[in-house]
Amino acid sequence: MILEMKVPSPGESITEVEIAEWLVQDGDYVEKDQAIAEVDSDKATLELPAEVSGTITLKAEEGDAVEVGAVVCLIDTSAIKPEGDDSTPAKEDTPKQAPTTSVVAPSNENTYATGTASPAAKKILAEKGIDATSISGTGKDGRITKEDAVKAVPSMGQKVDIEGRGVTRSKLSMLRRKVAERLVSAKNETAMLTTFNEVDMSPIFELRKQYKETFKEKHEVGLGFMSFFTLAVVRALKLFPAVNSMIDGKEMISYDFCDISIAVSGPKGLMVPVIRNAENLTFRGVESEVKRLAIRARDGQITVDEMTGGTFTISNGGVFGSMLSTPIINPPQSGILGMHNIIERPVAVDGKVEIRPMMYVALSYDHRIIDGKESVGFLVAVKEALENPQEFLMDNDVKKALEL
Numbered sequence: 357m358i359l360e361m362k363v364p365s366p367g368e369s370i371t372e373v374e375i376a377e378w379l380v381q382d383g384d385y386v387e388k389d390q391a392i393a394e395v396d397s398d399k400a401t402l403e404l405p406a407e408v409s410g411t412i413t414l415k416a417e418e419g420d421a422v423e424v425g426a427v428v429c430l431i432d433t434s435a436i437k438p439e440g441d442d443s444t445p446a447k448e449d450t451p452k453q454a455p456t457t458s459v460v461a462p463s464n465e466n467t468y469a470t471g472t473a474s475p476a477a478k479k480i481l482a483e484k485g486i487d488a489t490s491i492s493g494t495g496k497d498g499r500i501t502k503e504d505a506v507k508a509v510p511s512m513g514q515k516v517d518i519e520g521r522g523v524t525r526s527k528l529s530m531l532r533r534k535v536a537e538r539l540v541s542a543k544n545e546t547a548m549l550t551t552f553n554e555v556d557m558s559p560i561f562e563l564r565k566q567y568k569e570t571f572k573e574k575h576e577v578g579l580g581f582m583s584f585f586t587l588a589v590v591r592a593l594k595l596f597p598a599v600n601s602m603i604d605g606k607e608m609i610s611y612d613f614c615d616i617s618i619a620v621s622g623p624k625g626l627m628v629p630v631i632r633n634a635e636n637l638t639f640r641g642v643e644s645e646v647k648r649l650a651i652r653a654r655d656g657q658i659t660v661d662e663m664t665g666g667t668f669t670i671s672n673g674g675v676f677g678s679m680l681s682t683p684i685i686n687p688p689q690s691g692i693l694g695m696h697n698i699i700e701r702p703v704a705v706d707g708k709v710e711i712r713p714m715m716y717v718a719l720s721y722d723h724r725i726i727d728g729k730e731s732v733g734f735l736v737a738v739k740e741a742l743e744n745p746q747e748f749l750m751d752n753d754v755k756k757a758l759e760l
Contacts, residue, residue, distance in 0.1 A: 357432075357433045357434055358430050358431070358432055358433075359407060359408055359410070359430065359431045359432075359433055360427045360430060361404075361406070361407055361427065361428060361429045361430070361431060362425050362426060362427050362428070363395070363404075363422055363423070363424050363425060363426055363428055364404075364424070365424045365425075370397045370424065370660070371423060371424055372397075372421055372422065372423050372424065373395040373396060373397045373421070373422060373424065374395065374396040374397075374419065374420065374421050374422075375393060375394075375395060375416050375417065375418050375419065375420050375422065375428065376393075376394040376395060376396045376418070377393065377394045377418055378392070378393050378414060378418055379391050379392055379393055379394065379403075380392050380393075380412055381414075382412070382413060382414045383411060383412070383413070384411070384412055385409075385410070385411050385412075385435060385437050385438060386406045386409065386410065386411075386412050386431065387406065387409050388406055388407065388408050388409045389405045389406060390405065390406045391403040391404070391405055391406075392404055392405065392406050392412065392429070393428070393429075394656070397660070402659070402660070403656070403657075404428075406431060407431070408431055408433050409431075409433065409437070410431040410432045410433040410434070410435045411431065411432045411435035412429050412430070412431050412432075413429060413430040413431075413432070414428075414429050415427055415428055415429050415430060416428045416429070419527060470493070470498035470499070472488075472493075472499055472500065473488045473491075473493075473499075473500040473505065474495070474499065474500065474501060474502060476502040476505070477500045477501060477502050477504060477505035478505075480502065480505035480506060480508075481500075481505050481508065484505075484508065486505075486508050488500055491504055491505070491508050492504075538686075538687055539684055541687060542684050542685045542686070542687050543684065545687070546685055546687070546722045546724065547722060547723035547724045548684070548685055548720055548721070548722060548723070549720070549721060549723050549728075549731070550682040550683075550718050550719065550720045550721075551718070551719050551721070551728075551731050551732055551735055552680070552716060552717070552718050552719075552735075553716075553717055553735045553736065553738075553739050554714055554715065554716050554717070554739075555714065555715045555716075555717055555738075555739050555742045555743060556703070556712050556713070556714060556743050557581075557698055557712075557713040557714065557715055557742070558712050558713060559742075559743055559744060559745055559746070560581065560584050560742060560745060561713055563579075563745060563746075563754065564579055567579060567754065567758055567760065570760055571639075571640075571758055571760065574759070574760060575640045575643070575644070575759070577640065577643045577644050577647055578643065578647075579639065579643065579758070580643060580646070581672075581695070582618070582642065582643070582646050582670070582672070583639040583642040583643045583646070584639075584742060584745055584749065585670055585693070585695060585738075585742070586616055586618075586631065586634055586637075586642045586646075586670065587634075587637075587639070587642065587741070587749050588737075588738045588741035588742050588745075588748075588749060589614070589616060589634075589668060589670060589693060589738060590614045590616070590634050590635050591737065591738075591741050591748060591749065592734045592735075592737035592738045592741070593614050593667075593668060593734075594635070595733070595734070595737050596730045596733055596734040596737065597610050598610070598690075598725060598726050598727075598730050599668065599690065599691045599721065599726055599730065599731070599734050600614065600667050600668060600690075600691075601690055601725055601726075602667070602688045602689060602690055602725075603688070603690070603722070603724060603725055604688075608725050611667050613633055613635060613667070614633070614634045614635045614667060614668065615630050615631065615632050615633065615634065615665055615666045615667045615668075616630065616631045616634045616666060616667070616668055616669070616670060617629070617630050617631075617663075617666030617668065617669040617670070617686060617689070618630075618631060618646060618649065618669075618670055619669060619670070619671040619672065620649065620650050620653050620654075621653075621675075627653040627658055627663060628663055628666070628669065628686060629649035629650075629652070629653060629658055629662045629663050630662060630663060630664070630665055630666040631645050631646070631649070638757065638758075638759060639757060639758055639759075640758070640759050649662065666686070666689060667689060668689060668691055668692070668693070669683075669685075669686045669689055669691075669692040669693070670692070670693050670695065671683045671692060671693070671694050671695065672694075672695040672696075673694060673695065673696055673697075674695050674696040674697035674698065674715065675697075677697055678696050678697060679696055679697055679699065679716065680696055680716050680718070681694055681696065681718060682694070682718060682720055683718060683720045684720065685720055685721070685722060690721060690722040690725055690726055691719060691720065691721045691722070691726065691731075691734075692719070692720050692721075693717065693718070693719055693735075693738065694717065694718040694719075694720070695715065695717060696715055696716045696717070696718075697715070698713045698714065698715045699713070699714060699715075700712065700713055700714070701714045717735065717738065717739070719731055719734060719735045719738075721734075
């Protein structure tokens with residue numbers, strides 16, 4: 357019996373996926389539920405498991421864009437597993453090379469025809485305003501043909517001299533292309549502004565120094581900065597509900613819950629999993645959820661459902677050394693908080709200069725529904741909660757808040 361394996365729907369509104377990598381080779385024997393391919397959608401990279409055991413015949417190439425429901429491979433269930441094969445054959449881990457465009461230096465044996473455009477090519481180049489000397493002809497003896505002129509693109513500046521040097525051209529994954537589209541649309545379709553502030557991290561440093569070992573021993577998870585920032589954001593969202601809203605046509609949708617998107621770095625690039633109902637979580641709950649989602653993103657097991665539906669985003673560029681940035685809104689959300697690295701700096705405290713661990717924070721927001729007063733007030737609320745966590749986040753009972 358031959359089973360046709362079709363592309364399952366990765367999620368609502370996704371109609372097409374791209375075969376990122378086949379994990380098996382044509383003719384391999386595969387086991388049921390074995391991962392046979394990685395597919396990229398516009399929201400995530402997911403594994404495609406074999407529906408049955410048998411010999412596989414591939415019907416799509418790596419890099420092909422296939423519609424949801426299309427056949428990508430055939431599995432012959434009547435095939436017998438090869439004897440002595442205790443493990444399912446897997447695709448060899450040979451490094452994949454991106455398609456390359458090799459540049460060959462032109463021959464020094466030039467003739468009168470080298471660089472000369474044909475009459476048809478001259479007309480096209482004149483219409484485009486391109487100098488014939490800027491084009492390398494592919495015709496006989498280097499003559500510029502009509503096809504060369506049609507393919508020629510006007511230079512937007514000084515032409516890069518690539519003679520004798522290699523150039524690599526690789527195709528963007530569907531996920532990366534979608535991210536690029538969303539970033540551009542966020543800049544073009546929203547009235548995005550950014551406001552900044554700075555936070556004295558000394559109180560959090562003291563709390564972590566005093567309780568992080570006990571916290572880790574009891575809860576088997578570290579007491580990091582993300583729980584403090586998440587709970588500070590939840591508090592600020594309650595004080596300024598407009599920041600926890602979205603525009604839908606001519607209407608504004610406000611939420612009474614806080615689904616916080618956390619930007620994490622994964623093997624396929626930036627992932628933004630969502631911490632659901634963060635307003636109901638404690639420090640332990642936030643840290644456990646951050647750890648779980650980060651591991652799933654790192655292992656490539658994150659699902660579309662786990663990355664959609666957030667109402668606000670927190671991005672931590674500080675882990676890469678960023679001191680200051682303007683984060684871009686994650687549509688259709690209306691706000692994103694950017695964390696940065698912590699640097700000891702001299703600050704004035706009660707008329708004296710002291711060295712404190714300081715962090716710049718940034719809030720990018722959609723000015724169409726969030727006024728300047730609300731955006732500044734939101735960031736100030738985050739700042740005051742981080743600089744006095746015992747009062748604003750722990751209700752003056754640290755051990756109870758940390759469940760110790």
